[in-house]
Every structure is written in C-alpha cells, then in structure tokens.
Amino acid sequence: MDRHDFLAEQFEAHRSHLRAVAYRMLGSLSEADDAVQETWLRLDRADSSGVENMGGWLTTVVGRVCLNMLRSRTSRREDPLDVHVPDPIVSSVDGGDPEQEALLADSVGLALLVVLETLAPAERLSFVLHDMFAVPFEEIAPIVGRTPAAARQLASRARRRVQGTPAPDADLARQREVVDAFLTAARGGDFEALVAVLDPDIVLRTDSGALRPGAVLRGARAVAGGAITFAQIVQLTHPVLVNGAPGAVAIVDGGPVSVAAFTVAHGKVVAMDILADPERVARLDLTFLGD
The missing domain is CATH 1.20.140 (Butyryl-CoA Dehydrogenase, subunit A; domain 3)
Incomplete structure (x- = not known):
C-alpha cells in the first residue's frame, strides 16, 4: 500500500x-x-x-x-x-440511517x-x-x-x-405525543388546545431565506395565533425526526416547502425552529418520504 x-x-x-x-x-x-x-x-x-x-x-x-x-x-x-x-438533519420517524446517526451522536x-x-x-x-x-x-x-x-x-x-437552552425531555415517544397534540390543535383551529401544549415563554423562529425576512414569535398566545393562521400548511405536514427530535415537513404540490423542529421540555413545546428557505429546503434529502 x-x-x-x-x-x-x-x-x-x-x-x-x-x-x-x-x-x-x-x-x-x-x-x-x-x-x-x-x-x-x-x-x-x-x-x-x-x-x-x-x-x-x-x-x-x-x-x-x-x-x-x-x-x-x-x-x-x-x-x-x-x-x-x-x-436540519431530517430522517424517518423510524430512524435507521447509520450515517445520520453517526452525525447526531451525542444528540445536538x-x-x-x-x-x-x-x-x-x-x-x-x-x-x-x-x-x-x-x-x-x-x-x-x-x-x-x-x-x-x-x-x-x-x-x-x-x-x-x-446553558439557557432547554434540555429536551428524554422520552421521545412522549415528545411525539406533545408535537402531535400541537399539530392536531393547529389543524382544527383550536386556539386554547394550542396554548395548552405550548410553554408560556416559547420562542418560534422562521428562516425564510435571503429574499424574505425571517420572523421570531415569542409567547404561547402569539405562537398559537400564528399556527392557526398557517393551518392550511399544517394540514399538509408529515411527521419526521429533525436532529433526532420530533418534527414535521410540509409538502405542497409534491414538493417540500418547510421543515419544523420542535423542542419539548417538561411536557410542553418550548421552541420551534422552521426552515422555509426554498433553496435550502430543496437541497435536503427527503426521499424517504416517498417510501
């Protein structure tokens, strides 16, 4: 050699x-x-x-x-x-991609x-x-x-x-239940049910790319109102894992338009991070959603 x-x-x-x-x-x-x-x-x-x-x-x-x-x-x-x-590192809810698992060892x-x-x-x-x-x-x-x-x-x-970053709950299944409750309430336009699963101090960040300004929403009532405003998009979401935690991908006309990551701590959604930059979303490998 x-x-x-x-x-x-x-x-x-x-x-x-x-x-x-x-x-x-x-x-x-x-x-x-x-x-x-x-x-x-x-x-x-x-x-x-x-x-x-x-x-x-x-x-x-x-x-x-x-x-x-x-x-x-x-x-x-x-x-x-x-x-x-x-x-984001997006994978099937079943996981199983060794390369992605190696990338996320000591979950980040x-x-x-x-x-x-x-x-x-x-x-x-x-x-x-x-x-x-x-x-x-x-x-x-x-x-x-x-x-x-x-x-x-x-x-x-x-x-x-x-150290100010909330540590996610250890139970992934429980995290998924909380996120599913959020998505169900958003699809149904149930404002109070949304507020019930959101931490009072939740922060939602949306990155829409260079051509559109991003947005930050703070507080359960503001985030709940935003979720209802975008209920049509929520209707089109598919469950995924984002960096090893529950997330959702919105598919419109056969293509992905956004990826949402949820941080669940103490049984509440404490943070949401949404990537809606068309160029960056298009580069993600989401082929598993067609399986």
Whole structure:
C-alpha cells in the first residue's frame, strides 16, 4: 500500500467523526462536507509521518478549517437581526440511517445549534471541541491563538450562553405525543388546545431565506395565533425526526416547502425552529418520504 492509499484509509476511518465536528461548528451540511474535504487535502499535503494520534491531529485540523470558514462569513450574516436556522438533519420517524446517526451522536438539537450561531467563532470552537469532543484546552489554544487559560475562558462564556437552552425531555415517544397534540390543535383551529401544549415563554423562529425576512414569535398566545393562521400548511405536514427530535415537513404540490423542529421540555413545546428557505429546503434529502 502506497502513502496516498494508507492516508486515505486512515482518513476514511475518521470521516464521520470529522463531519460531526464540522456540522456542530458550522451548522451547515454542505459547508461541513467542504471542511472535511479541505482537511483531507491538508493531510495529503502534510508530512504526517510523526503523527502519533491521527484522530486528534485531524480533529484539530478540521477545527482550524471551520474557524477560518466562520471568520470569513460575511454575506449571509451582515444583518445581525436576520433569523438563521441551521441546516436540519431530517430522517424517518423510524430512524435507521447509520450515517445520520453517526452525525447526531451525542444528540445536538436544532435549538442548540441556533444558540451556537450566536457565539463568536473562537468561543464556538472552544466550546464544541472541548465540551462536545473532549479536546484538551492545550490543543485548542494554538488553533484560536490564545493561551490554554484563555481558551478555557472562551469555552466558559459559550457554556453560560448554551446553558439557557432547554434540555429536551428524554422520552421521545412522549415528545411525539406533545408535537402531535400541537399539530392536531393547529389543524382544527383550536386556539386554547394550542396554548395548552405550548410553554408560556416559547420562542418560534422562521428562516425564510435571503429574499424574505425571517420572523421570531415569542409567547404561547402569539405562537398559537400564528399556527392557526398557517393551518392550511399544517394540514399538509408529515411527521419526521429533525436532529433526532420530533418534527414535521410540509409538502405542497409534491414538493417540500418547510421543515419544523420542535423542542419539548417538561411536557410542553418550548421552541420551534422552521426552515422555509426554498433553496435550502430543496437541497435536503427527503426521499424517504416517498417510501
């Protein structure tokens, strides 16, 4: 086996892990794939003969690539008031896709990714690598150009922000019951039944793409009113899993128009994140809905 084939074999053994790191860093499936590809190119060009821990070396390289990508983002996030919902990972309610399951190991819900989007790039990297993948601060520090103590502080600041994200209920079946109750009430236009399954402080975010302004609704009564307004769309939804949690895809005229992710905590819907950007929805792999 020549050097190239040997490196390719080692890289493939770590690809799913690297994609998981990149997805949490970037919140974009296509950009995560780009970051993984760039990591492979750097490995192929580097003198890796002295690398003892290939997995650790690759993790720090993909982290550096992602950090550069985060810092170079300008066009999509020029307006800080824009609502941006990260790429959802949509799967059948039965699950069963090994690649997606690997990507979602140590489950990362869409609501958590939304919070990660608000972090500064160095904070996000420090938190993701340390708290999600147990990378020591001594290895994170050179990536962000700080001391280990400063990298620890970056992760600590990020952690305080993330701790405000509600932890979903552990029972997936119970989560599904709550979401089904919400959808049934929305289809029937039952305002009080909607309010009953919504947390009083629920936040609903809708990302409609660059050509249409996004929206944020806060509070059970505002979200319930919005659900009734869009009852026709709700009639056309199909149950799915979104990042491992109950969700719904709306299909109109044979094509998907939106993906909704629900966060259920303490038996109530505490957050909804809706991707309704036509271009991004069209890129999602929803072929399983035709099975």
